[in-house]
Amino acid sequence: MSTTGKIAPISGFPEYLPDERIVEQRFLDVIRETFELHGFSSIETRSIEPIERLSAQGEDTDKEIYAVSRLGGGDEDARWGLHFDMTVPFARYVLENSGKLSFPFRRYQIQKAWRGERPQEGRYREFTQADIDVVDVGQLSPHFEAEMPLVIADVFRRFPVGDFVIQVNNRKIPGGFYQGIGLTDVTATLRIVDKLDKIGPDKVRALLLESGATDEQASLCLQLAAIRTEDLGFVDQVRALGVEHPVLDEGLAALADVIRTGIRNAPGTLVADLRIARGLDYYTGTVYETQFPGYESWGSFCSGGRYDALASDGRTTYPGVGISIGVTRILGLLLGKGLVAASRSTPAAVLVTLRDDAARDEAVTVATALRRRGIACEVAPSAAKFGKQIRYADRRGIPFVWFPSAGESGDEVKDIRTGEQVPADAQTWSPPAADLAPAVTRVGS
Incomplete structure (x- = not known):
């Protein structure tokens, strides 16, 4: 087949030159090797899922889903969508294969995903993600929540990304805190506070007031979100705000365990950051985001969290915790800014x-x-x-x-x-x- 005339690029679908592809392949090698060193088994899932399953994961997902259909196909084709992350198909995979898996099941998955958002620096319509998850039957031990960031720290230490910081929170902390100050719509409040990095505290305060919060409640929400420590000091800072709730107590204890494990095994890489919320609805416990100091405007390159009810067949629930590396997102920064380079453009020595x-x-x-x-x-x-x-x-x-x-x-x-x-x-x-x-x-x- 021949191609003639001017070729117009399609934005948001990255392609790599040979030396750039070598950088990507080496990064994927490091990810794969590190995941396997931590005992995770590789799986692959299909690229499409029913649209209703994909769109059930949050208020903003509908506009991000690419629908899949045949040219000339009927209504039957219009119900499929390309997955926008790996967690939703993984939950379905666990339900379908539960009788063949050994629990707690440790999985890693490196695949492409698609998201219908406006392409911009660090944001793509087609991208590669590398995910790990631990899922169990009925209950999941909380120590797995402390293990996730240790795996990511090992990956980033082995690949020349420079300095990085893994920001950790537990959604029970803001959830219990909001209930303790009388805000009953926890999900709506979380979504508003999650916009802090994008719109700033003044606009977040305005949105909180519009949602029905009092000025004092909005101030307390912002004070909680401002707490950030590299040690266990966040516990005393939260207590100093004078709010009490049993869910808040659970969240503080769980986050303290994660930070304590990080201090022992990955010193200098974990930070308790109470503004981290994650926008998707299925997170219920510890949540993670990862940034490179000096490039905060790019947002998080690696994120995830605990989910207790994403996978359930009505009789059995499969809680899990996972974290995802945005491979294409990281490469967009490293290659686009000329921060890394391959020694040659061919494997041949x-x-x-x-x-x-x-x-x-x-x-x-x-x-x-x-x-x-x-x-x-x-x-x-x-x-x-x-x-x-x-x-x-x-x-x-x-x-x-x-x-x-x-x-x-x-x-x-x-x-x-x-x-x-x-x-x-x-x-x-x-x-x-x-x-x-x-x-x-x-x-x-």
Whole structure:
């Protein structure tokens, strides 16, 4: 099929150049390896779900769902939508496969999702997410809520994202607090307070007053949301506001456990931030958001929380806790701002040269021997002059050029960065470990 004429890009659907794709692949490798180190098993779910199931997850989801239909299809097709996150399909997956799973079930899932929002910096219509969840039958131990941020901290430490902070709250804290001050519509109040970062405290106060809160109640809501500590000091600060409610007590104790675990196992990465609410309705306990200091305007790159009733068949409830890494969102910042770079745009560490066209079979034999030992390589595309073949390797970022022997002299390999050329045997030679695969580094680090 041929393409002619000017091609107009479709906004919100990112595509990567080879060196950018290497950055993405390395990030996904780190995520996958870390998830598995923590004992999570990989699953994959279908891309579509019934629209009514997707739209039941919050007030703003309807406008975000991409409907799926066949051209010329009937009404039957119009009831499917592309999933906008992995949690909703995962809940359905648990219900359908509960008899085949071992609980508590630890799952990770790396897939694309689609969201029909206006594309902008850091926001995409098609994006890759990497999720982990622990789900159990009937009850879920609260210690899993403390485990989630430790996994994320391990991921971000292994990939050159720079400084990061995992902000943690428990929805029982604002829920119990609001009830303690006489605000009965907890969900509506949570949704308003969740807009603090977007519209600021003055507009949030105005929305609270419009919703029926008194001036004192609105002030207390803002005072609660302003509490942020890197230790357990948030407990005393909440108590100082003079509000009492048993749900509030539960939330403070649960959040204290999470922060205490973070201090012991991931010091300097967790912060108790009581403005964090998360907009989706199914969160019931601990909630998480993750930001990069200096890039707060990009919002959260990794978020999630506990849900107690997302999955239920009417007889059995499957509570869980999960957290999701916005892979495409993070890459949009790291690549768009030039904060990370791949050392080369190809996996090949070696280019095997050609003396002439008749030597191609010999070159392929060398390349095969190298590949069988895990050394990525390619054979020169043509038997051009050696200088031209070396320039080709340089443009591709391939660090080593291999010269098969012309007789009994033996093969040689050249590091084109230093000019050093040494005898080599395809059965034994290996490049330095740092050159075996493309490296991803933080620019300026």
